[in-house]
Each structure stands twice: as structure tokens, then as C-alpha cells.
Amino acid sequence: MTKNLTRRDWLVGTGAVTSGLVLGNNVSAQSISDFSAFGEAVTPENPIRMTNNENPYGINPKAMKVIIEAYKRAHTYNFTTGRQLIKIIAEMEGISEDHIAVGAGSGEYLVATGALCGITGGDIVAPHPTFGSILRSARNFGANVISVPVAEDMSIDMEAMRKAITNKTTCIYFSNPNNPIPSIIEKNVLEEFCLEFSKKAMIVIDEAYYEYVRDDNYSTMAHLVKNNKNIVVLRTASKIHAFANVRVGFAFAHPDTLKKLLMFRSGTTTHPSLMGAIESYQDAGYQKFVVDKNYESLNILYKMFDELKMPYVNAHANFVYANAGRDANEVRAKLRNSGILIGRKYDPFPNWIRISTAKPEETEYMVKVYKKEFS
Ligand SMILES: Cc1ncc(COP(=O)(O)O)c(C=O)c1O
Known part of the structure; x- marks a missing residue:
């Protein structure tokens, strides 16, 4: 050596x-x-x-070129580029456009969902450890955070999650894959959980690392938002697309739920960022x-x-x-x-x-x- x-x-x-x-x-x-x-x-x-x-x-690099070019128009307000991106994502995901909102990273929607859950008080239930944004937001807006330790193998303990849910639970959060522990929840187990517990509370599935998963036992839960007002799925361009400081992310949810979430965000993403995402997502x-x-x-x-x-x-x-x-x-x-x-x-x-x-x-x-x- x-x-x-x-x-x-x-x-x-x-x-x-x-x-x-x-x-x-x-x-x-x-x-x-x-x-x-x-x-x-x-x-x-x-x-x-x-x-x-x-x-x-x-x-x-192709997206970078588009972003730089788009800055030539950055002195103007732009209210339409987001819709173009949403149309592309809707086609890719098989979800209708009115079920998708774009924002400045998924972080914006983690704060918004935390706020929405927090304002009614009650509990937000989440594995521990996990990504903390939504929990901080929910706590700031008045929720009590119930942390459920991961199982011995460090996977999310779905049985313990079930047991932690009470009539005070307003929100349940999963990062799938989880962070800092890069485990996944088996798709059938998660779907069954979502269908059962969305009757009681809002379920937020954070799929920030979705694009990296190669395991057949994994699936997005995006399809569930079509018929369920109590499920929110979040995605981000920060990881696979390297947009951490460009800021583009998505919330997939029922239009009525999106309407509520949009009350808690400021809409800070930009035309160059959105143009870059349009390029990057299609490559x-x-x-x-x-x-x-x-x-x-x-x-x-x-x-x-x-x-x-x-x-x-x-x-x-x-x-x-x-x-x-x-x-x-x-x-x-x-x-x-x-x-x-x-x-x-x-x-x-x-x-x-x-x-x-x-x-x-x-x-x-x-x-x-x-x-x-x-x-
Ligand atoms: C699980 C998870 N969700 C969300 C984010 C934040 O993503 P964004 O940059 O879109 O706000 C991260 C960032 O590390 C993350 O690990």
C-alpha cells in the first residue's frame, strides 16, 4: 500500500x-x-x-445547453413551461396531467404535505431513521412525530408501522427507497398497506431514488393516486437528473389533494429549470x-x-x-x-x-x- x-x-x-x-x-x-x-x-x-x-x-450536457439558452428569456415571467413538463411526465407515468404538480424540488412538497398534515394536529408516523424534511414541517405546524424503529435487518418494519397507527394518526410517511438506509419496501406489502391505511390518514411516499432501483420486488405507488385522495407520491430531479441545485420535483396526487398542497408552496421553480427537466427526462x-x-x-x-x-x-x-x-x-x-x-x-x-x-x-x-x- x-x-x-x-x-x-x-x-x-x-x-x-x-x-x-x-x-x-x-x-x-x-x-x-x-x-x-x-x-x-x-x-x-x-x-x-x-x-x-x-x-x-x-x-x-444536453439539458445543460437548454438551461443556459433558456436564461436568455429569464427576464420574463413564464407560466406555461411547467405544463409542458407535466404533459411529458403524465405520458411517462400513465397518470393524467391534473394529478401532477411540479415544484422547486420534492422538498417543497415535503414541506407542504408536512404542513397539511400538521395543521390539524395529530400524529405523523414514520420509520426511524428516515429523511427528515416532512417530519420537521409537520412538527412545526403542530403534529406529533411518532418514530418507528427499523427492523433488525434495517428494513422498514411494516408490522411495527401498522401497530403505531392510531385514531390520532393524520399522516404516514415512507421514503422508498429509504434514506439513510437504502432499503426498499416490497411492492405488494406497500400497496396493501396504502390501500388499507389511506382510509385513516394521508400516506406520503417519497420516491426520490426511484430511478435507481433495479429490484423486481419494487414498484412506484404513483398509480394509486388515480383513485385515492389520501395518497401522495413525490419524485425529484435532484438525484438521477443531477438537478439538486436546479430545483425541479413533482407531487402526484388527486387534484383535490394537490389543490390543498399548493396552498403551502410558493411556486419557485424557474423556466430554465423546467426547460432543462424537459430535456433530461426525455433522455x-x-x-x-x-x-x-x-x-x-x-x-x-x-x-x-x-x-x-x-x-x-x-x-x-x-x-x-x-x-x-x-x-x-x-x-x-x-x-x-x-x-x-x-x-x-x-x-x-x-x-x-x-x-x-x-x-x-x-x-x-x-x-x-x-x-x-x-x-
Ligand atoms: C428521501 C429524500 N427525499 C427528498 C430529498 C430532497 O429532494 P429535493 O432536492 O427534490 O428537495 C432528498 C434529498 O436528499 C431525499 O433523500
Whole structure:
């Protein structure tokens, strides 16, 4: 093992810096030119971001072009681009346009659904740990949060979720896949749950990582919104489309429910963002590329976990959750010193680390550093 390995040493060693961009060896020539999002050399001052479940390849270059072009019209108000995007998503999802609302990321709708559930008081029931936006919003608006610990295998404990629901429950939240634990809920189990409990409370299914899932036991619940006013499904362009700071997301729900949700949002997405999304959502090739690369990186991480005998959860998203056998903050700090950012510590698992996938070659580098520091 090289002593004092630096990120630059490694990248120079692999020829990545000289090429000015970092892509896997087995990407075809066509895909390299299409998908080299940044074209910038990686340096130690430019850390590998394995912390926020972002898409390391960035925005689809074709979408980027459209976004930049659209800024020429950004001095004008635009009230129609959202409808164009909704029409495309409606066709893709097989849902009618009046059941879809677009917004500035799904975060906007997590806050809105939290508010809608919170204003009536009562309980919002959610697995623990999970993504916190809706819970914070519901609490801010007056709800009581009921946290249901995940099962021993770290999957969402559906039996315990059932038991936690009372006549005070106004809202039930699932992130599917979950975050920070990248588990999924089996599609039949979730659908049955939704049909049964939507009679009692609003069910919010957050499908932020939907596009990454390759497991036949998984399905979107978007179809359920057609006939059910108490089910909301959320999607985002922040992950697979790399729009984290462009801000486009969707709520799928019955028109009456959408009307209520729209009272709690300000409508802050923009014409350039929407134009970019129109381009990106229609380019299946780029999305496949990102997902393929994600699974390449996941396999690199699994190999390390197996070698180091680190327990981990099988990932259905662009991040892993693994037991480092030591305090997560200690691991995080050491990796940060080597130019690698990983996720924060999540209660109640102080030794578990969430690592977002980077490009495979960056992930290889991370593995080298990790092994040097911790094995
Ligand atoms: C489960 C989940 N939902 C929603 C979001 C936020 O997405 P957006 O950028 O669309 O607000 C995230 C971001 O990490 C997430 O993990």
C-alpha cells in the first residue's frame, strides 16, 4: 500500500487528471463525449463528494445547453413551461396531467404535505431513521412525530408501522427507497398497506431514488393516486437528473389533494429549470448511464465491505449504509482530511456510515484511503 497516498497521486496514477475528467474505462467513446459533465481536472482542493447522494456526473450536457439558452428569456415571467413538463411526465407515468404538480424540488412538497398534515394536529408516523424534511414541517405546524424503529435487518418494519397507527394518526410517511438506509419496501406489502391505511390518514411516499432501483420486488405507488385522495407520491430531479441545485420535483396526487398542497408552496421553480427537466427526462440514455455507473460504484464499495468484514445494507439507491465498527464522526473526519466527504452520523446507529456513490474511479480511490486509514 502506498504511504501518504493523496488523491492527486492516485488520479495521476490512473491518468484521470491528465484527461481532465474522470470517467470509467468501459464507457464507450460516444458516451464519454455525451456525459463528461464537467470537463474539469480533479484536484485535492476539489473533494470527492460522497455525502449528499448527488449525481457525480452532473447535469446531462444536453439539458445543460437548454438551461443556459433558456436564461436568455429569464427576464420574463413564464407560466406555461411547467405544463409542458407535466404533459411529458403524465405520458411517462400513465397518470393524467391534473394529478401532477411540479415544484422547486420534492422538498417543497415535503414541506407542504408536512404542513397539511400538521395543521390539524395529530400524529405523523414514520420509520426511524428516515429523511427528515416532512417530519420537521409537520412538527412545526403542530403534529406529533411518532418514530418507528427499523427492523433488525434495517428494513422498514411494516408490522411495527401498522401497530403505531392510531385514531390520532393524520399522516404516514415512507421514503422508498429509504434514506439513510437504502432499503426498499416490497411492492405488494406497500400497496396493501396504502390501500388499507389511506382510509385513516394521508400516506406520503417519497420516491426520490426511484430511478435507481433495479429490484423486481419494487414498484412506484404513483398509480394509486388515480383513485385515492389520501395518497401522495413525490419524485425529484435532484438525484438521477443531477438537478439538486436546479430545483425541479413533482407531487402526484388527486387534484383535490394537490389543490390543498399548493396552498403551502410558493411556486419557485424557474423556466430554465423546467426547460432543462424537459430535456433530461426525455433522455433515457443518460439516466441509464448514471444508473449503470452507480451500480459499478456500489460493487466497489461492497467488495471493500466484504474484505473488511463490515456489515452493510444492500443498496437500492445511490448510497450505502455500512457499519464502520467505530464512531461515524471519527470516520467522517479522517476521510474529510483526505479530501473525501461522506454522510453524517444518524441516530440510533453511531457506528454506521452513509456513503454516497461517486464515479467508480473516485470510489476506488476512496476505498484505498479507507483501507489505509481503517484496516
Ligand atoms: C428521501 C429524500 N427525499 C427528498 C430529498 C430532497 O429532494 P429535493 O432536492 O427534490 O428537495 C432528498 C434529498 O436528499 C431525499 O433523500
